Amino acid sequence: MSVKLILREREYELRPGMTLLSCLQKLDILPETVLATRDGELIEEDEILQDGQVIKLVAVISGG
Amino acid sequence: MMKCRKCGEKAAVNMRQHKLALCKQHYLEWVPEQAERFIKKYRMFTPEERILVAVSGGKDSLSLWDILIRLGYQADGLYISLGIDEGLGYSRQSQALCETFAARHGLKLHVVDVAREYGYTIPALAEKSRRGQGKPCAVCGLTKRHEMNRIARDWGYDVLATGHNLDDEAAVLFGNTLAWAGDYLRRQGPVLPAGPGLARKVKPLCRFYEREMAAYAFLRGIEYIYDECPFAQGATSLYYKAILNRMENERPGLKLTFYLNFLEARQAGLFGPASGAADEELHPCPGCGQPTSAPGLCSFCRLVQK
Numbered sequence: 001m002s003v004k005l006i007l008r009e010r011e012y013e014l015r016p017g018m019t020l021l022s023c024l025q026k027l028d029i030l031p032e033t034v035l036a037t038r039d040g041e042l043i044e045e046d047e048i049l050q051d052g053q054v055i056k057l058v059a060v061i062s063g064g
Numbered sequence: 065m066m067k068c069r070k071c072g073e074k075a076a077v078n079m080r081q082h083k084l085a086l087c088k089q090h091y092l093e094w095v096p097e098q099a100e101r102f103i104k105k106y107r108m109f110t111p112e113e114r115i116l117v118a119v120s121g122g123k124d125s126l127s128l129w130d131i132l133i134r135l136g137y138q139a140d141g142l143y144i145s146l147g148i149d150e151g152l153g154y155s156r157q158s159q160a161l162c163e164t165f166a167a168r169h170g171l172k173l174h175v176v177d178v179a180r181e182y183g184y185t186i187p188a189l190a191e192k193s194r195r196g197q198g199k200p201c202a203v204c205g206l207t208k209r210h211e212m213n214r215i216a217r218d219w220g221y222d223v224l225a226t227g228h229n230l231d232d233e234a235a236v237l238f239g240n241t242l243a244w245a246g247d248y249l250r251r252q253g254p255v256l257p258a259g260p261g262l263a264r265k266v267k268p269l270c271r272f273y274e275r276e277m278a279a280y281a282f283l284r285g286i287e288y289i290y291d292e293c294p295f296a297q298g299a300t301s302l303y304y305k306a307i308l309n310r311m312e313n314e315r316p317g318l319k320l321t322f323y324l325n326f327l328e329a330r331q332a333g334l335f336g337p338a339s340g341a342a343d344e345e346l347h348p349c350p351g352c353g354q355p356t357s358a359p360g361l362c363s364f365c366r367l368v369q370k
């Protein structure tokens with residue numbers, strides 16, 4: 001039972017049933033710095049993540 | 065479930081700073097509408113003027129080009145090849161993405177290869193100058209500025225547009241405020257007026273959060289370079305952005321207020337007369353003809369002639 005979140009080369013496994021926002025907080029990722037996508041669609045912070053889902057996080061902040 | 069304010073469908077993007085959530089379709093309409101509002105509000109350019117958009121292959125500049133074209137402006141692209149490879153082919157990939165974008169939309173893209181023009185790539189130029197061994201960003205910034213001005217002048221563009229977003233502007237503002245850099249504060253804004261031999265410079269995305277631009281690029285399906293320039297690591301701008309985002313997280317809208325209140329204060333003259341490029345004594349550089357503040361060669365010509 002898990003949800004997988006991927007950010008750049010890193011993968012995180014969390015338990016299902018939490019909102020995206022709670023997951024990001026658990027991982028210490030500021031919601032402001034990422035877009036969350038599932039199956040190529042953007043999802044928002046109140047979305048509850050279910051078992052087996054893979055969430056790809058797109059880093060939005062660039063430097064230089 | 066978060067709903068689109070316009071149609072009630074499931075929202076794709078929620079912007080806490082605007083208390084606004086929108087579905088994909090309405091978000092893709094909202095962004096150009098807002099951009100048009102800012103272009104008019106700050107009197108950036110008109111449909112009659114010719115715009116040169118500096119594109120890097122990143123999400124902001126390609127989205128900017130996309131938005132300007134959709135709004136019906138005459139915008140050509142400029143890609144400056146910096147010759148940054150570092151085993152990742154960074155410049156080559158960025159250029160390919162710009163070329164693909166231009167070809168797909170039937171747009172004109174100027175490509176300037178720094179190594180072909182001046183004999184050195186950016187990392188090599190930085191290596192041979194005292195300005196930045198190991199960290200080529202100062203040399204890179206100077207070169208990009210110089211080349212943008214040169215192409216805009218040689219090809220007769222009225223305006224030079226860059227893809228700076230609100231996070232970029234807020235980070236620069238944060239740094240300039242920490243340093244109380246009055247001269248820079250006075251000049252920072254959505255528009256830098258034209259000077260002798262210099263096109264007007266504008267930043268149509270300066271009120272969009274970086275996250276908003278990433279969402280636009282994603283939803284529009286714009287292919288952009290996702291990896292950072294290898295030299296961006298440890299950049300001060302990233303450090304300031306991280307601090308600002310931590311504050312934004314606690315207080316949605318803080319970045320925007322910081323920037324907008326600054327613009328108001330600047331307009332009110334808090335940093336002195338809000339003039340632009342032409343406010344100091346400038347001389348044309350004998351090498352390239354671009355205005356420079358000290359007599360003799362400009363810093364770019366000194367850099368490449370050494």
Ligand code: SF4
Pocket residue numbers: 063064200201202204205293294295296
């Ligand atoms: S990070 Fe530095 S070297 Fe890389 S593109 Fe930006 S300014 Fe140039």
Ligand SMILES: [Zn+2]
Pocket residue numbers: 068069070071072073086087088089090
């Ligand atoms: Zn809608």
Ligand SMILES: [Zn+2]
Pocket residue numbers: 349350351352353354361362363364365366
């Ligand atoms: Zn010069």
